[in-house]
Amino acid sequence: MDITALIVTGGKSSRFGSDKSLAILDGKTLLEQIVDSLPEKWPIVIVGPEFSHSRRSLRFTREEPIGGGPVSAVAAGLSCVETEFVAVIATDMPFAGQVIEDLADRGIHADGAIPVDSEGFRQSLCAIYRVDSLESALKSLPQLHSNSMRNVIAVLDLEEVTLEAEFASNLLDIDTLDDLNRAQSKERYVEKWLEEVRKALGVSIDIDTDSILNVARDAAHAVERKAAPMTTFLLGYAVAQGGDISSLVEKISLLAKKWPAAE
Numbered sequence: 251m252d253i254t255a256l257i258v259t260g261g262k263s264s265r266f267g268s269d270k271s272l273a274i275l276d277g278k279t280l281l282e283q284i285v286d287s288l289p290e291k292w293p294i295v296i297v298g299p300e301f302s303h304s305r306r307s308l309r310f311t312r313e314e315p316i317g318g319g320p321v322s323a324v325a326a327g328l329s330c331v332e333t334e335f336v337a338v339i340a341t342d343m344p345f346a347g348q349v350i351e352d353l354a355d356r357g358i359h360a361d362g363a364i365p366v367d368s369e370g371f372r373q374s375l376c377a378i379y380r381v382d383s384l385e386s387a388l389k390s391l392p393q394l395h396s397n398s399m400r401n402v403i404a405v406l407d408l409e410e411v412t413l414e415a416e417f418a419s420n421l422l423d424i425d426t427l428d429d430l431n432r433a434q435s436k437e438r439y440v441e442k443w444l445e446e447v448r449k450a451l452g453v454s455i456d457i458d459t460d461s462i463l464n465v466a467r468d469a470a471h472a473v474e475r476k477a478a479p480m481t482t483f484l485l486g487y488a489v490a491q492g493g494d495i496s497s498l499v500e501k502i503s504l505l506a507k508k509w510p511a512a513e
Contacts, residue, residue, distance in 0.1 A: 251354050252333040253378065255288050257281065258323040259298030259341040270342045270424055280344045280424060286460065287347025290468055290507070295330045297323040298341070305464075320375060321397040325388050331381055335362070340375035345420035353378050353411060355475065361387075361406040367418045372410065374399035376421060379406070461499045472506035 259281060273280050285294060285306055293309065300310045311330050313322040324338055335358055337350045353363045362379035364372050387405045391397055413421070422432060444457060462482055469481035481502065489495050 253335040253337055254293045254295060254331045254333045255337045256327040257284055257296045257339050257341055258320055275344055281341050283344040284339055284347055295327045297327045318395040320399050322394045325394050335378055336381050337378045338375055342424040343376055346376040348420045349376050359409055361408055363409045363411055366410045366412045367421055368415045373421050374403045458495055461495055465499055465502050468503050468506035472509045
């Protein structure tokens, strides 16, 4: 799918008490969490202050005036998008990448696809839109500044994807410090699982989580989803035979980038 990720970082963060995009979760800012969760092949546009990233080339822009709200931010970001589809993601949703990938894998019909949580809420800032449809919707509004995304999606024909309760937890948005603590608990939940797996297998080894996830992501998107677990298995086997994980990850990443699309 020809898609760009558009991350909006605006918002006053009044309930949180400081800039939410810079809040730390599992050693990374919320913004870095989102960037790292997205497929390598997707261009990324960020509406907000610039920063450097070790692995990704990012494009930045700002809404005018700054602080004009999410609709203004989306409109500003769209001016930098050159793909058919755009995934709009709020910076305070660190796990949104998993939902966006699921929507993309389903295929996009009509004007886009939007997730619906167990309470029936449509999350407009974690959705995929057809760019020309979104542009038309924005042009239909009397003003962009301080407008609501509810008014944007009201004029779009969006496919609603209802998420099961467990997967819908990835829609967690960080509005307060309590929300951040809940997100930390979600991360620790995975760590506890991995620790139990180590015990069950009788192994004691530190896991380079980022590298392994990057390999799985590259395989899933350059080939297809079922290639991810088998590729990470082969990576582990190679490491067990004495291979250096950094160089092996680089080899797989390069191979994935060159891999032809399925016919």
